[in-house]
Amino acid sequence: MSRPDRGTRAMHQALPSALRDAVDDFAEHLSRVRNRSAHTVRAYVTDLVSLLDHAVRMGCVDLAELDLSVLRSWLARQRTTGAARTSLARRAASARAFSAWAHRAGLLPADVGAALASPRAHRELPSVLRADQAAALVEAPSRQAPAQQAPAQQAPAMAPPPTDTAPVDRTLADPPHPVPPHPDLPAGPARGAAEGVEAVPLRDRVLLELLYATGVRVSEVCGLDVGDVDHGRRVIRVFGKGGRERSVPYGVPAQRALDDWLRRGRPAMVGARSGDALLLGARGGRLNPTTARQIVGAYAETAGLPRTSPHGLRHSAATHLLEGGADLRAVQELLGHSSLASTQIYTHVSVERLRAAYRQAHPRA
Known part of the structure; x- marks a missing residue:
């Protein structure tokens, strides 16, 4: 059991x-x-x-x-x-x-x-970022790490987020600059401060890019292996709920982020526990979904955006696809929903799109 x-x-x-x-x-x-x-x-x-x-x-x-x-x-x-x-x-x-x-x-x-009857569940949809806000979020790791403006000792007191294993030892010998209080900074005898600070934003960038570009669940992106990425066709192989497999495409910005991570970031964080995991945590093991949620929230806060989670990025991706004219059944396949009803509840069409469609199509508009 x-x-x-x-x-x-x-x-x-x-x-x-x-x-x-x-x-x-x-x-x-x-x-x-x-x-x-x-x-x-x-x-x-x-x-x-x-x-x-x-x-x-x-x-x-x-x-x-x-x-x-x-x-x-x-x-x-x-x-x-x-x-x-x-x-x-x-x-x-x-x-x-x-x-x-x-x-x-x-x-x-x-x-x-x-x-047996049951009450109809009231499902609250997460807030949706605008397209420019989503772009600002996924590009945030290229500009700075979360809360980089202040040294760690000046950051507001908060419980340390969980990592993929034990709590991370953030004590680094004579760092050239104050180490930012990042949710998942790598540390250890084989990783210096400069190496860690360089590798983590690359990992964070590819995490954010994949979440928004594909709309996959946070557990799905953390479960990706290196071999699940088809660089030629720009698709990832995802194992969703119930072990159902699907292929999800991603765009050119996500491909660039993947290339940078695999070439310069992952080799700096790889360890004995890494296996084939695509995204790695501070100790070299597979990135934990809880830590991924912390990372998304930290970058959103640093960028001055509304509180955002991986689920919010998933919802934003689906909404932007629909606003761009994507078919509802195509979005259903991308999200990995077993029924179209789930997609209809999960996504919504903006008022602006409805107004535009009305003005374009209705003879009395």
């Missing part, structure tokens, strides 16, 4: 053995048969353990006693404890998935979750 948090593990151990076995078998099914990610399996298991713990408290000692009233009571309890609509919708989906699996496996006499 994918390792949930300590509280979930304690509730799992407190369940009757038959229910524990059902949870473990369901997790195995999600991982091996449905090919769900470890994160998704962990979320489903957490929801399921909470549901079965609630069922036991209501007197269900056998899985066959689970019925629709128990599922509804569990969701109602979640709502009274302050769970958001998005959380309730996800937990209802977890209950329905488990119920359907348990019925097929002969553990439930009926698929009791099929009739």
Whole structure:
């Protein structure tokens, strides 16, 4: 079973053995048969353990006693404890998935979750950068590292962001200039200050370029290997949710950033733990998505832009594609959405484009 948090593990151990076995078998099914990610399996298991713990408290000692009233009571309890609509919708989906699996496996006499309704999740779209703002963000590493204006000791106190391994030792012997408080500066006996400061902006530039040029998820860009880049056709091979593979094109600026990184940046940061990873963290391992989020946010702040995340860059890329006339189904393929409905919710057309289309097409405009 994918390792949930300590509280979930304690509730799992407190369940009757038959229910524990059902949870473990369901997790195995999600991982091996449905090919769900470890994160998704962990979320489903957490929801399921909470549901079965609630069922036991209501007197269900056998899985066959689970019925629709128990599922509804569990969701109602979640709502009274302050769970958001998005959380309730996800937990209802977890209950329905488990119920359907348990019925097929002969553990439930009926698929009791099929009739379980859930509140419609309210999905807030991230803010979208203008095209000039996106350009300023991706070009920021070429101008300066985040917060380079002040030495590290003068920077506002903040918790250090996680790196791909242990916290980075930022102590460098006699640096020629103050080292900027960058979220992921390389350090170590084999890397001097000048070498690190030169390599990191190259890595940051290619990270930002790929996020905006392709609209891929942050986990997807961090999961890229060197061999996933087809320089001749200018496409990257991406493995998205559920292990689905797709090819996504990128432009000339991203190609230049890739060339600089592979020629001058990556060799300076590569180490024994690098393997085939395209983007590397401070200790030479694969760049962590959490660190990538910190990097994007730091450059946006330094450039005076609205608070931005990799997801915001993904949304901006999709929006700019649609505003440029791209077909919705082409954007769906680029983003890796399994259904067009996801793309329709995720993207939007600006008011300016609607007005322009109206003026151009409507006879009474």
